[in-house]
Amino acid sequence: MRFYDQLINESAPGAVQAVPATTTVPSSEYPRVYADGRATFRINLPLAKSVRLEGGQGLCPKPIPMTKDADGNWAVTLPPTVMGFHYYWFNVDGVRTNDPGSETFFGYNRETSGIELPDAQQISSDLVTAPVVPFYAPHKGSLQGQLHEHWYESAVTGQWRHYIVYTPPGYDDAANSATRYPVLYLQHGAGEDETGWSRQGGVNFIIDNAIQGISSSFFAASAAKAKQMIVVMDNGYATYKMGAGSESRDPYVNYLPASMRAGIEAFGDVMVKELIPRIDRTYRTITDRDHRAMAGLSMGGAQTLAVALPHLDMFSYIGTFSGAQFVTPRTSSGATPQPFDPKTSYGGVFSDAADFNSKVRLLWMGAGTAEMELSESLRVNAGKLRAANIRVAEFHTPGVAHEWQTWRICLNKFAPLLFQA
Amino acid sequence: MRFYDQLINESAPGAVQAVPATTTVPSSEYPRVYADGRATFRINLPLAKSVRLEGGQGLCPKPIPMTKDADGNWAVTLPPTVMGFHYYWFNVDGVRTNDPGSETFFGYNRETSGIELPDAQQISSDLVTAPVVPFYAPHKGSLQGQLHEHWYESAVTGQWRHYIVYTPPGYDDAANSATRYPVLYLQHGAGEDETGWSRQGGVNFIIDNAIQGISSSFFAASAAKAKQMIVVMDNGYATYKMGAGSESRDPYVNYLPASMRAGIEAFGDVMVKELIPRIDRTYRTITDRDHRAMAGLSMGGAQTLAVALPHLDMFSYIGTFSGAQFVTPRTSSGATPQPFDPKTSYGGVFSDAADFNSKVRLLWMGAGTAEMELSESLRVNAGKLRAANIRVAEFHTPGVAHEWQTWRICLNKFAPLLFQA
Numbered sequence: 001m002r003f004y005d006q007l008i009n010e011s012a013p014g015a016v017q018a019v020p021a022t023t024t025v026p027s028s029e030y031p032r033v034y035a036d037g038r039a040t041f042r043i044n045l046p047l048a049k050s051v052r053l054e055g056g057q058g059l060c061p062k063p064i065p066m067t068k069d070a071d072g073n074w075a076v077t078l079p080p081t082v083m084g085f086h087y088y089w090f091n092v093d094g095v096r097t098n099d100p101g102s103e104t105f106f107g108y109n110r111e112t113s114g115i116e117l118p119d120a121q122q123i124s125s126d127l128v129t130a131p132v133v134p135f136y137a138p139h140k141g142s143l144q145g146q147l148h149e150h151w152y153e154s155a156v157t158g159q160w161r162h163y164i165v166y167t168p169p170g171y172d173d174a175a176n177s178a179t180r181y182p183v184l185y186l187q188h189g190a191g192e193d194e195t196g197w198s199r200q201g202g203v204n205f206i207i208d209n210a211i212q213g214i215s216s217s218f219f220a221a222s223a224a225k226a227k228q229m230i231v232v233m234d235n236g237y238a239t240y241k242m243g244a245g246s247e248s249r250d251p252y253v254n255y256l257p258a259s260m261r262a263g264i265e266a267f268g269d270v271m272v273k274e275l276i277p278r279i280d281r282t283y284r285t286i287t288d289r290d291h292r293a294m295a296g297l298s299m300g301g302a303q304t305l306a307v308a309l310p311h312l313d314m315f316s317y318i319g320t321f322s323g324a325q326f327v328t329p330r331t332s333s334g335a336t337p338q339p340f341d342p343k344t345s346y347g348g349v350f351s352d353a354a355d356f357n358s359k360v361r362l363l364w365m366g367a368g369t370a371e372m373e374l375s376e377s378l379r380v381n382a383g384k385l386r387a388a389n390i391r392v393a394e395f396h397t398p399g400v401a402h403e404w405q406t407w408r409i410c411l412n413k414f415a416p417l418l419f420q421a
Numbered sequence: 422m423r424f425y426d427q428l429i430n431e432s433a434p435g436a437v438q439a440v441p442a443t444t445t446v447p448s449s450e451y452p453r454v455y456a457d458g459r460a461t462f463r464i465n466l467p468l469a470k471s472v473r474l475e476g477g478q479g480l481c482p483k484p485i486p487m488t489k490d491a492d493g494n495w496a497v498t499l500p501p502t503v504m505g506f507h508y509y510w511f512n513v514d515g516v517r518t519n520d521p522g523s524e525t526f527f528g529y530n531r532e533t534s535g536i537e538l539p540d541a542q543q544i545s546s547d548l549v550t551a552p553v554v555p556f557y558a559p560h561k562g563s564l565q566g567q568l569h570e571h572w573y574e575s576a577v578t579g580q581w582r583h584y585i586v587y588t589p590p591g592y593d594d595a596a597n598s599a600t601r602y603p604v605l606y607l608q609h610g611a612g613e614d615e616t617g618w619s620r621q622g623g624v625n626f627i628i629d630n631a632i633q634g635i636s637s638s639f640f641a642a643s644a645a646k647a648k649q650m651i652v653v654m655d656n657g658y659a660t661y662k663m664g665a666g667s668e669s670r671d672p673y674v675n676y677l678p679a680s681m682r683a684g685i686e687a688f689g690d691v692m693v694k695e696l697i698p699r700i701d702r703t704y705r706t707i708t709d710r711d712h713r714a715m716a717g718l719s720m721g722g723a724q725t726l727a728v729a730l731p732h733l734d735m736f737s738y739i740g741t742f743s744g745a746q747f748v749t750p751r752t753s754s755g756a757t758p759q760p761f762d763p764k765t766s767y768g769g770v771f772s773d774a775a776d777f778n779s780k781v782r783l784l785w786m787g788a789g790t791a792e793m794e795l796s797e798s799l800r801v802n803a804g805k806l807r808a809a810n811i812r813v814a815e816f817h818t819p820g821v822a823h824e825w826q827t828w829r830i831c832l833n834k835f836a837p838l839l840f841q842a
Contacts, residue, residue, distance in 0.1 A: 002580065002581070003581060025527075025530060025531045025532070026530065026658070027530035027531060028531070044516070045516055046515070047470075047514040047515060047516070048514075048516075049468075093468040093469075094467070094468060095465070095466050095468070095469075096521065097518050097519075097521070098518075098519055098521070098525075098532070100517065100518070100519070100531050100532075101531070102532075103532060104519075104525045104532040106446075109446060109447065109448035110446045110448060110449070110521050110522070111446070111519070111521075111523075111524060111525040111532065138572060138574070138581055140574065144571065144572045144573060146569050146570060146571050147569065147570040148567050148568065148569050148570075149567060149568040149569075149570070149619075149625075150565065150567050151559060151565045151625070152565060153559070153561065159423065160423070160424060160559055172703060177598075198570075204570075204572070237447070282593060283593075
């Protein structure tokens with residue numbers, strides 16, 4: 001459990017500082033990050049013929065060749081790039097392999113190496129006495145919430161399911177024993193799982209800081225204090241148990257493109273029929289629609305629209321982060337893609353703007369400018385919504401791609417807007 | 422979140438059944454386990470010259486060559502072996518690499534692939550209608566406790582620390598809001614971290630089942646119901662922050678061999694001065710010594726003796742699982758190893774048997790018979806303790822090695838003995 005401010009404090013001031021990344025396992029010296037924002041990756045593979053660094057868009061948009069020294073160490077040093085969390089792996093003679101020197105994170109449907117890059121200024125030597133702590137790391141003197149892990153046997157799927165719950169600082173204090181809290185349901189992306197928001201995202205520190213109004217001295221800090229809230233993170237995959245379910249029994253599937261339809265019916269049923277009732281039964285929640293939000297990243301954004309829009313009796317705050325927003329609804333033929341049309345798409349939920357605006361206190365949609373297709377579709381479709389008099393918040397973060405830094409920033413901007421009515 | 426009983430139920434009965442292991446990631450078909458207890462490992466590496474399977478003692482005591490097919494798939498099928506969790510990895514042309522088809526677990530100071538092997542009978546076809554669920558998996562109809570994750574900035578180390586807490590089923594029910602619980606502090610082994618007991622060990626399911634008296638129809642099930650309890654799992658590594666601490670300020674170090682001394686002083690201070698007070702402040706614990714236990718596996722067993730024996734005012738139940746038990750104490754010269762002597766070792770705490778027996782309600786020490794040195798040292802030293810009239814419970818599990826199945830069994834046997842006085 002290391003964070004850069006402490007690593008830097010332990011380094012000798014003056015010289016160019018290089019420390020193992022906070023995501024580097026304690027037994028390894030690499031990957032390392034430098035005071036000027038560079039990062040060095042290294043792996044010992046004496047017999048390999050070719051080793052390349054590959055990974056998320058923000059780290060290496062295309063494979064980066066590594067070079068071998070006399071001892072069989074393949075290494076590459078990257079120039080300063082987008083700070084925050086990046087997935088990566090090594091391509092060794094054509095085979096994708098993880099870095100034994102790094103923690104792994106569930107992404108791309110498998111365990112994948114990841115690196116947390118500090119901001120270049122964060123580790124510059126003049127900050128040794130006052131290190132900068134980003135909004136997704138804990139701050140000295142701040143209070144920490146906790147994460148809870150739960151298991152249950154789902155009647156919908158016939159399988160055991162696992163979900164994670166964040167409660168804010170003080171939730172368990174005797175003084176708060178009668179306090180009830182609003183709830184944000186927050187979903188991961190495709191290829192990830194329910195651990196994404198806590199392990200890759202730092203959700204607990206983001207909400208801790210947002211609630212306490214702790215501002216970072218750089219980037220995306222929010223001045224507004226977020227309300228105390230509970231955050232629930234479920235696994236986004238579900239299939240009906242054998243013999244149950246049918247394609248026509250539920251509305252969710254109509255809200256998704258063909259590629260994302262598998263499992264959405266069952267997932268919607270899990271959320272609405274099992275998870276939300278369980279949370280309301282086992283946590284001190286406020287159970288009305290004014291105190292329930294749903295948001296998600298990428299596939300989780302599409303799921304958010306698919307689950308929340310048909311259930312505006314249950315949700316009044318909706319967010320999508322790089323979120324396949326305004327995907328093509330299924331047509332009657334099931335085949336032809338259709339552009340988003342506020343009059344008809346999503347079951348026509350946007351066709352009566354006055355009704356929609358009276359129910360939905362916040363429809364918030366964010367993307368990074370470096371994920372250009374999603375950013376552009378957000379511009380186009382938010383424009384259509386505004387033209388149809390739908391109230392929508394549109395947020396574009398400069399320079400970030402389809403990666404966790406975008407989603408951390410989205411959550412940091414979204415959370416303080418929740419439950420303020 | 423998959424368990425074998427459900428995977429088997431979904432398979433067609435009759436034919437020889439092969440299913441992906443529960444530790445196989447959802448996107449992969451390998452590793453697979455078979456109805457007769459075999460397991461197949463496979464990885465596609467067309468350019469590799471040599472691939473071997475390596476891993477924990479119970480899975481492959483020595484490297485096992487894999488063979489390549491025309492498509493570049495290297496595979497090996499193991500005969501039935503010790504059920505339960507095993508670490509493993511592939512040795513590819515001399516380089517240790519993880520299996521992209523498998524979950525990873527923190528062990529050997531890095532992320533490491535692991536496989537959960539069912540018992541051969543557990544997946545035999547005649548059990549399709551009544552699958553056998555082991556004591557470390559959830560049972561249909563049983564109640565589940567929860568895990569909690571906490572972070573705090575340690576005054577001892579100057580670093581952020583992360584610990585995990587299990588609370589039993591019903592802990593948060595309104596009906597139990599005045600109920601207080603005893604606490605077991607449970608430590609991982611060397612090279613692992615605070616996630617070991619929940620991810621590799623299944624601690625939550627073991628205690629859930631033990632509390633509910635749910636017996637498995639095979640192996641190591643306990644008939645006695647365990648008391649409701651809280652279990653706390655901390656990270657076993659700690660170093661004093663710069664400028665603090667000294668080698669002589671604390672008693673812990675005298676209880677450990679040289680190889681394990683690093684960090685034990687700071688870890689003991691973290692436990693006694695920070696963690697236990699935090700737990701007693703934030704959970705509904707019973708705070709007296711009669712309701713506090715400590716146990717650990719391997720290095721964690723040595724830490725248990727080093728922390729609990731000098732603090733018998735705080736602990737009355739002590740357990741070591743394959744636990745470096747009765748290690749050589751430091752001599753005055755700091756050099757010469759000494760055999761365990763109940764009169765002098767561990768600060769002489771065993772020298773007054775009547776006093777020790779009146780304070781320690783349970784001293785429990787387990788090992789597997791296949792970890793022969795530890796098993797033998799347990800026999801010898803428990804014999805010395807008995808000869809010195811110390812009450813000690815000695816437990817040897819047949820056929821299991823220095824692996825998680827041993828430690829799961831130890832916990833399953835140990836937990837029902839706690840807090841029964």
